[in-house]
Amino acid sequence: MTVKPTAFPQDVRDHPWWRRGIVYQVYPWSFQDSNGDGMGDLPGILARLDHLERLGIDAVWLSPVYPSPMKDFGYDISDYCGVDPRFGTLADLDRLIAELHGRGMKLIMDFVPNHTSDQHPWFEESASSRTNPKADWYIWHDPAPDGGPPNNWRSMFGGIGWEWCEARGQYYYHAFLKEQCDLNWRNPAVVAAMHDMLRFWLARGVDGFRVDVIWHLLKDPGFRDNPPNPDWTPDEPEVRHILQIMTCDQPGILDLVKGFRKVLDEFPDKVLIGELYLSVERLCAYYGDALDGAHLPFNFHLLMDPWTAETVGGLIRDYEAALPPGAWPNWVLGNHDNGRVASRFGAPQARVAAMFLLTARGTPTIFQGDEIGLANGVIPPDRVRDPQEKNEPGLPGHNRDIARTPMQWDAGPKAGFTTGEPWLPLVPGHKVCNVAAQEADPGSMLNLHRRLIALRRSHPALAVGDVRVLAARGDLLAYERRAGDEAFVVVLNLGHGPIEAEIAEAVGGRIVISCKGGRKGESVGSRLLLDGDDGVIVARP
Structure with a gap:
């Protein structure tokens, strides 16, 4: 029997769902296989919704399930308005939307607008000649005087970012694989076609979109070289040898973001999330001056910055100061492109990180498996699937497969994920x-997540309240969350x-949750002792 999550108080329900709620990323290849082929699918996700409901999440962000040749595991799309047969059918996706809605949850789809597959009909037509109706739908350029690529723009996956097309006698640009051809977002016809794609899914009941590499969409119209990066070191990916000034975060890009937002605003109660690996100041620009851009430009600094009290405390202060008035923050600890939290921070400290994520001011995103403390996968050379790793092997943390291994449901031979051979090793x-196993253990990572989420959902101070950093020195990070007369101190x-x-703000309060357990109800005096890798939430008197 499904355990219903804690209901939000009325004053929290008055806030938009994407402010008060918790987002959970499902990587469909690895969540649950229903047919024994070793890779996850939509029926598998449907079969595991009890887990998500019991966890207490509010929205599922679904990584791409569109038709694709799968050169980059679904981020090379050949049809924006369908479902790849590997994952199921459009009817399966409609059932997922309906079932999530019936359980009080939302569905956020991945939107991948920077590029299409080279097998998309748009690109096949565009590549056929210089005079066809879609000739200007992609980024084409004549060769340099020596016949080589037009400039020094690189691929994020290694090597030069230009590929020769014999039929046109021109190069096309690809920020990722050569099979992922960058669209020309300066062409109004491309903008209109993609807006129609958004409307297709919104009309089917999708609740919003996470926009892939949103800061890549515009490139320098003059095709100028990117400048060298003076800080590059040989242990970094080759693409970082140059600064992506001419190919990322270009002037005018916010107009495109505002265009997406206008489409979403045609439908009630939707959310626009942007993928951005940018500084705090630059990511905050994507909210728009009038909050008419992305509702939630992703804040990935916990993926990039050192996990120290001084750094995280400073980040909270800087982020809050940079937010436009009325904007809502968000925090991300893990995703499908980065090593697992439990491996980056260590398993004990991952519990502390979970307490931070679920008590911080702003919408949290949980990556599947982080709720059970799943560590990085161990991928033998003959099992590597990630094209980024294949193009630039041996760079630390460069293999995305390590975060994409199958979800582990039970102690069976295939962890309950499949009856076949998993597409990546367990x-x-x-x-x-x-x-x-963690269901049965009250002190498990899973049950810590459930308690934290239930507490967050029960209290306006934690769900939608303000934040104030109290201490950020040595290993100590403390902050207050407050809404009206209700306040908690997180240490x-x-x-x-x-x-x-x-x-001082915690004195006289009582501990309601500790990372290691066993301290519930303890009164806090003038000095609070914490074991290593521990944290407490204190209800203020």
């Missing part, structure tokens, strides 16, 4: 690290050794 130790030890904290 993480070692799956007989211990799985949902079923976190980001180190491995014990610390003693003096947090």
Whole structure:
């Protein structure tokens, strides 16, 4: 029997769902296989919705399930208005939308507008000649005087970013694989066609979109070279040898974001999320001056910045100061492109990170498997699937497969994910690290997530309240969340050794949750002792 999540109080329900709620990313290749072919699918996701409902999440962000040759696992789309047979059918996706809505949850689709597959009909037509109706739908350019590529623009996956097309006698630009051809977003016909694609899905009941590499959409119209990066070191990917000034975050890009927002605003209660690996100041620009851009430009700094109290405390302050008036923040700890939290921070500290994510001011995003503390996969050379790793092997943290391994549901031979051979290997130790084992353990990572989410949903201060940093020194991070007369103090030890904290705002309060358990109801005096890799939430008197 499904356990219903804690209901939001009325004053929290008055806020938009994407402000008060929690987003959970499903990577469809790896969530649940229903037919034994070793890769996940839509019927598999439908079969596991009880887990998501019991966890207490509010929206599923679904990575791409569109028809695709799968050169980049669905991010090379050949039809924006369908479902790849590997994952199921359009009817399966309609059922997923209906079932999520019936359980009080939303569906956010991935929108991949920067590029299409080279097998998309648009590109096949565009590549056929210089005079066809879609000739200007992609980024084409004549060769340099020596016959080589037009400039030094690189691919994010290694190598030069230009590919020769014999039929046109020109090069086309690809920011990623050569099979992922960049669209020309300066062409109004491209903009109109993509807006219609958004409307197709919104009319089917999709609740919003996460926009892939949104800061890549416009390139320098003069095709100028990117300048060299003076800080590049040989242990970094080759693409970072140059600064992506002419190919990313270009002037005018916010107009495109505002265009997406206008389409979403034609439908009630939708959300626009943007993928942005940018500074705090630059990502905040994507909200728009009048909050007419993205509702939630992704904040990935917990993926990029050091996990130290001083850094995280400073980030909270800087982020809050940079937000446009009325804008709502968000936090991300893990996703399908980065190593797992439990491996980046260590398993004990991952519990502290979860407490931060689920008590921070702003919408949290949880990547599938992080709720059970899933670690990085171990991928033998003959099992590597990631094209980025194949193009630039050996760079630290460069293999995205390590975060994309199958979800681990039970202690069975295939972890309950499939009856066949998993498309990527299971993480070692799956007989211990799985949902079923953690269900039975009150102190598990899974049950810590459930308690944190239930507490967040029950209290306006944690769901939608303000934040104030109280301490960020050494290994100690403390902050207050407040809404009206309700307040909580969150005290976190980001180190491995014990610390003693003096947090005046916590004195007289009572601990409601601790990372390690066993302290519920404890009264807080003038000094608060924390073990290494621990954290507490204190209800203020």
